[in-house]
Amino acid sequence: MYNNDIYNFNDLPKSYWFAQDNNYGEFSNLETISQNEEFDVLIIGAGYTGLSCAINLSDKYNLKICIVDAGIIGWGASTRNAGFCCIPPTKLTINQLMKRYGKEETISFFKNCIEGTNYTKSLIDKYNISCDISGNQNYVLAHTESKFDKLIKESEIYDKLFGIETEIFNKEQFNKIGHSGKEQFGALSYKPGFALNPLKFYLGLLKAAIKNKVNIFHKTKIISVTKKSNFYIAKANNKKIKTKKIVIATNGFYQDGLIKQIDYRILPIISNIIVTNPLSNKELSLHNFKTYSPIVNTRNLLYYYRKLPDNRILFGARGDTDGSDKSHKAISKIIERDFKYIFPEWGNIKIDFTWRGLVAFTSKLAPSIGKIKDENIFYSFGYHANGVSSAPWSGMQLSKIIYGSNFGNMNISKVYKGLPKKIPVSSLRKIYLKFVYFAYQIKDYFKL
Ligand SMILES: Cc1cc2nc3c(=O)[nH]c(=O)nc-3n(C[C@H](O)[C@H](O)[C@H](O)COP(=O)(O)OP(=O)(O)OC[C@H]3O[C@@H](n4cnc5c(N)ncnc54)[C@H](O)[C@@H]3O)c2cc1C
Known part of the structure; x- marks a missing residue:
């Protein structure tokens, strides 16, 4: 759907995370597929979903499991993200969820979301992953006064219906514990939630999978899957992988044409991050930026940001609709402008990373x-x-239906179950996106 630049599987993203000290070098001896192979389960995509699924399967069963990734290891979104362990993984409002799925399924969905956050934390503890956890809650920041009123109502629903611990801070209160700025009109906090270093978390999962004897091949892009009686043949690098079961764990990097039942059901959207240079205490005090917890604001085209452990500010927003390196540069400048608009005292701060x-x-x-x-x-x-909270949990849930007594059946909220409808006239996906962005821009302009 996008320019080939965004599918450049050979180069790692130039992210802040890769520029920090990490154990990435430990995994440099991973291989690419070089001969025909046979496995019980082939997992396509070595991100949080694929790794968690493999770890759970290999913990319980004596299976020959293989994960392949088209990119150099750690190429996907699982090492590129902002590290917010937050909820919910939906764009539906609570009212829309209720209408579509009913009250019980909505309650169960939020219960599952919290399980997801706790599951990510439990993996960190179980595998002793040192991934720079910071903050102990998430903030949703009102960017207008009317949005603050909505947050107050939302907080009541979170508390009373979903049993999620929340707190409301008005503008002055958040000025003291969070930050100030042009679009700061108070905030809601909810727990559990925190921020982590996504690459370090990823490498911890990778290590656990390797320890469990999961076979991992990177730079191995599956280009076709064909069915032969009771097994499948997946092709990559001119080699054949014979397997009984296949797991599609490619998320936003799925490219149509691989599995016909999945084609045209995913709308990949570019998300873009910039990271500033480390700010001095004096610079931080200009916006009284205190918290290390993750923050998202209430804009329709939302901003997400956090203070990193070395006092840089990570700031993210939706990206462009083209995908070329050139358009990435252009949108990064726009995001920098927006960042400096909402934090006007930081007009001279330098941007060190963008991806x-x-x-x-x-x-x-x-x-x-x-x-x-x-x-x-x-x-x-x-x-x-x-x-960050949903993919490891989903990979674990998926493992339960691949083998075991509840084969094909999941005890989770209906919200998650089943394939989404195909996107009509999918060749127009970019146009739909441009239209939605335009509508959201108008809504944001009029503070709706
Ligand atoms: C800029 C950005 C910021 C984000 N910030 C946050 C955040 O703060 N908090 C949060 O919760 N989420 C965030 N996310 C989303 C989060 O990173 C993803 O939801 C999560 O990493 C998905 O994990 P995954 O394992 O399903 O997919 P990925 O980690 O994307 O892995 C999929 C893999 O599939 C591989 N693949 C694709 N096609 C093939 C093929 N044919 N053959 C072999 N391999 C293939 C790709 O190479 C890729 O490595 C962010 C994402 C981005 C891009």
């Missing part, structure tokens, strides 16, 4: 986990930019 990646939206505006009817092909995608 982007793809997140997955779907027509149902919520994640999809399941099994393709009459096939041994399983899938999980569509986290709507909330994969």
Whole structure:
């Protein structure tokens, strides 16, 4: 759907995370597929979803499991994200969820979301992953006065209906504990939630998968899958991989044409991050930026940001609709301008890093986990930019239906279940996106 630049599988993203000390070098001896192979399960995509699914399967069963990734290891969104462990992985409002799925399923969805956050934390603890956890809650920041009133109502629903711990801070209160700025009109906080270093978390999961004897091949892009009686042949690098079961864990980087039942059901959206140079205490005090917890604001085209452990500010927003390196440069400048607009005292702050990646939206505006009817092909995608808490949990849920007594059946909210509808006239996806962005810009302009 996008310019080939964004699918450049050979180069790692030039992110802040890769520029920090990490154990990435430990994994430099991973191989690419070089001969025909046979496995019980082939997982396509070595991000949080694929790794978590593999770890869970290999913990329970004595299976030959293989994960392949088209990119150099750590190429996907799982190392490019902002590290917000936040909820919910949907663009539907609570009212829309209630209307579509009913009250019980909506309550169960939020219960699952919290389980997701706790599951990510439990993986960090279990595998002793040192991933620079910071903050102990998430903030949703009102960018207008009327949005603050909405947050107050939302906080009541979170508390009373979903049992999620929230707190409301008016503008003055948030000025003291959070930050000041042009679009700061108070905030809602909810727990659990925190921020982490996504690359370090990723490498911790990778290490656990390797320890469990999961076979991992990077630079191995599956270009076709064909069915032969009771097994599948996946092709990559002119080699054949024979497998009984396939897991599609490619999220926003899925490219249509691989599995016909999944084609045209994902709307990949570019998300773009900029990171400033480290700010001095004096600079931070200009906006009284105190918190290390993740913040998203209430704009329709939202901004997400956090103070990193070394006092840089990470600031993210939706990216462009082209995908070329040139358009990435241009949109990064626009995002820098927007950042400096809402934090006017930081007009001279330098930007040290900028990168982007793809997140997955779907027509149902919520994640999809399941099994393709009459096939041994399983899938999980569509986290709507909330994969840090959702993807590892979804990979774990998926593992339960691949083998075991509840084969094909999941005990989770209906919101997650089943494939989303195909996007009509999918060749127009970019045009739909441009139209939605335009409508959102208008709404944001008029503070709606
Ligand atoms: C800029 C940005 C910021 C984000 N910020 C946050 C955040 O703060 N909090 C949050 O919760 N979420 C965030 N997200 C979303 C989050 O990163 C994703 O939801 C999550 O990483 C998805 O994990 P995954 O394992 O499903 O997919 P990925 O990590 O994207 O992995 C999919 C892999 O599939 C591989 N692949 C694709 N096609 C093939 C093929 N044919 N053969 C082999 N391999 C293939 C790709 O190479 C890729 O490595 C952000 C995403 C981006 C891009």
